[in-house]
Amino acid sequence: MLSFLPQSWRRAEPEADICLIAEGCYPYVAGGVSSWIDWLIRSQPDLTFSVLSIQPTFPTTKPHYARPENLRAIHHVCLDSKEMGRRHAWPAMSPHWFAQTLGSIFQGGDMEAFKALLTRLGPPNHRAKLETLLDSPQAWEALLAGYQQMPQTAFLSYFWAWRTLAGGLLRMLLAPLPSARLYHSVSTGYAGLLAARAAIDTGRPTIITEHGIYSNERRIEILMADWINNSIDKGFDFSDDRQDIRDFWADAFENFARIAYGSAEEIIALYSENNVFQSALGADKAKLSVVPNGVDLARFENLPARQDERPTLAFIGRLTPIKDIQTFIDVAEQLVTRVRRLRVLIIGPMDEDPEYAESCIHAVRKRGLENIVTFTGQVDVRSLMSEIDVLMLTSISEALPLVILEAGAAGIPCIATDVGACRELLGCPNRPARNMQFGEGGIVSPVGDVGVLTEAAALLLNDKDMRDNMGQALRKKVRRRYRSETIAGRYRAIYDRHLQSQLTAMEV
Known part of the structure; x- marks a missing residue:
């Protein structure tokens, strides 16, 4: 390697x-x-x-x-990082101008203000130092000037928000x-x-x-x-801006x-x-x-032989709050009395948000589910695909989940919350899910609805024919629309088009 x-x-x-x-x-x-x-x-x-x-x-x-x-x-x-930029002197701008310009960027997305700030900071390889822009008396004046636009907020909260956002922005402008x-x-x-x-x-x-x-x-x-x-208690006054x-x-x-x-x-x-x-x-x-995601279909052919015949529900993804693993664990608890010999796998890395991952492990222990729920950590997903009967995603937010495409390539039906392209991927009706929505490749549920997710999982785990039919339908759809080589070709065309336009502009 x-x-x-x-x-x-x-x-x-x-x-x-x-x-x-x-x-x-x-x-x-x-x-x-x-x-x-x-x-x-x-x-x-x-x-x-x-x-x-x-x-x-x-x-x-x-x-x-x-x-x-x-x-x-x-x-x-x-x-x-604190070591960015070269010039120690404060740039050719007043603290008031600096505060106004940052405000135009933070609160207005003003491209002209962004360009102007770049210009005032100096040439790309000779810009002002980060410590000058954040830690000088002029920076303090700029922070105070910005706070005048939000005097109702707690100053300490504003101070750290300003430092973090301004620091992040400036690092992007100063980094080599x-x-x-x-x-x-x-x-x-x-x-x-x-x-x-x-x-x-x-x-x-x-x-x-x-x-x-x-x-x-x-x-x-x-x-x-x-x-x-x-800092502001707006109550139910939605006109308070x-x-x-x-x-x-x-x-x-x-x-x-x-x-x-x-x-x-x-x-x-x-x-x-x-x-x-x-x-x-x-x-x-x-x-x-x-341009959607694509999946390498060949990777999910000739999967390893299954080792455990228990009905298996799996989650695949990072253990982070936006994936809402706690709801998945709630579903697992409800399924214990609905699915005989249930096995549940939580597959994915646990190091991005260790505190949240630990809270998930604690939730499993608290419910006495240690013999049913297994945290695998990060593994080669392919090695476990043949062990999974149903994949479930309980995310609060998604785009077009690669894991659904991978499950489809392996012929595994999916249950997903109604976020991102999940409804489209699973062939569900093109309307928001208010209850259980059936599609050709799986089932969609409202976000956070433990009852609907549990019903959907119990239905699929207890009905092999339905699982097989949905899994095969999803596999056909993935093969038809989401081949990685097709998607790679589309990106190559995008790159070629923009690189060629650059060459043409240079020739002119």
Whole structure:
């Protein structure tokens, strides 16, 4: 296995064809987006890639993925890094202008303000130092000026929100940028800001592939976060438009998305409904396209022989709150009296949110389900596919889950909450699920509805003919519409189109 060795920013290296910009995932965190990046690089063997990996801190764990031959380098931008920029002097801008400009970015997604800030910070390789921009008296003045727009919030909460958001934004503007012919971000958020900065600094084309709508997922996490304390009691007065600290956080990520969309040449969603969300956030409809996930069908043929004949329900995915494993465990508890000799597998990495993973383990113990529910940790999914009768996803948010495609390739029917493209994948009616919805490849349930999810699982686990029919129908659909080689060809066409347009522009 080739290792991922951190590359020195000062070492000259050949220009990559494509620089992928990824936040909080590849190559250190396993999951759907990371697996997709690994697949994408390998699917384009005659193109060279680099990866700009945005991480909370410098990685100390080994990569989860072997290095593809055509991946030239992996670079890191760490959200706790303090050593960025070169010039110690405060840039040519007043603290008041700095505060106003940050406000225009955080609260308005103002592309012109974003460009102006880049200009004031200086040339790409000689910008102001991060510590000057965050820790100087001028920075304190800018923070206080910004707080005047939200005086009703607790100052301490505003202070840390401002420091985090401004620090993240500035790190994206100051981080060294590897040279590439095209920049491809796999989300908005900080990755999208870095792509927008790349477009402005280099003049090279940028594209975005959003697996989920990043700003929506961050809003869900912010609403669920117990470390954010609101200061305003609005009660049931929905006309009260005062911005509180949760609004400040969530709105900032929405407006980061507006800037990312504004700079991109093409904005790709995994399914058409997400184009609607992107358009609502200001994306130009002429830039929108849809390219779904694909699956390697051959990988799910000739699976290992089954070792355990007990009826088996499985979850596959990261153990994080947005996957709502607690609801899955609630369903498992209800099924004990409904399905004889039940076995339940929770398959997936547990290191992204260890506290949440531990709470799931505790919930299983508290219910006395240790002999029924098994946490496998991260494993090769293929090795367990033949052991699974029904796959269940209880997610609060999804896009087009790769795991449903993989289950379909293996002929396994699925039960999923009505999020993202799950309804479309399973062939359910094109209307929101208010109860159990049957499709050709499985069943869809309202989000968080333990009763409906339990009924659906009991029905499928106790009816082999229904399982087989749905599994085969899903397999046929996946074979027809989601072959990885077809999807790889579509990405190659996208890359060729934008790289060619760049060459044409240079010739002119």
